[in-house]
Amino acid sequence: MDSKALLDVVRTRRSVRVYKSGKVSEAQLEMILEAARWAPSGANTQPWEFVVTRDREKMRRVRRIYDEEWRARKREDPVNYKGLKKDYVGDVSVLVLCCADPRTMRVYLTTRQPGDREKLLQASIANSVEHMMLMAASMNLGTVWVSVRDEVKDELRELFKVPEPLRLLWVMPIGHAKAWPKAKPRRKIDDFVHEEYYRAEKLRRDEDIMAWPKK
C-alpha cells in the first residue's frame, strides 16, 4: 500500500467549480462508482442510490434550477449571496445525483433515537461521496459537493424521476477542471486535536468561527 500516494490524493482533491470540456470515460466512471461501493456504512446498509447522467439537456435544466434558486435567495439577501454563482452545477461531463434510502434506517435495530439514525444515514452517504471524490481526484478529475436544498429538491426529483421515499442529498459534477483551484486554508492538527482530554484553551471563540471563511 502506498500511503503517501493516498495522502497526496487526499491533499490534492479540490472543489472544482469551473470546468472545461472533455469526457470522463466509462472506465473512469466505473472506477469512481466502484470506490463508492466500498464506502463504510452504518450496519453495512449501503443506503446510497446514484442517478448518473451525461445528458446535456438535463444538465442545462439542473443549471437553470440552481440559477433561479440563487437569484431568488439573492433578492432576499443580497449581502450574503453576492457574487456567488452556481453555474458549474450542470456544465460537466457527468452529473451524479446522490440519494439516500431512508428505509435502511430500520436496520439500525440498536440505534433508537431518530437523530442518531439520521446521523448514520447521512454519514454513510457522505462516505460514498468522498470515496468517489478521492477516486476522481486520483485520475485528475474535478468534482464538487453541491447541496440539494429544500428549495430545489422537488424540481430535481421530478427531472430525474427519483421516487419516494428516497431522499436527494447532494449533486456531484465530475469533469475536467479548467484550472485546478488553490487549496483553501486548513486548521493545524494541533488546533483540533486534544491529547487525553479536551484542552479548554483550544476551544474556539464564536468570533474565530465566524471569521474563518474569510481568512
Ligand SMILES: Cc1cc2nc3c(=O)[nH]c(=O)nc-3n(C[C@H](O)[C@H](O)[C@H](O)COP(=O)(O)O)c2cc1C
Ligand atoms: C456537506 C458538504 C456540502 C457542500 N455544499 C456545497 C455547495 O452546495 N456548493 C459548493 O460550491 N460547495 C459545497 N461544498 C464544498 C465546500 O465548500 C468545500 O469542500 C470547502 O470549501 C473546502 O474546499 P475544498 O473542497 O476545495 O478543499 C460542500 C461540502 C460539503 C462537505
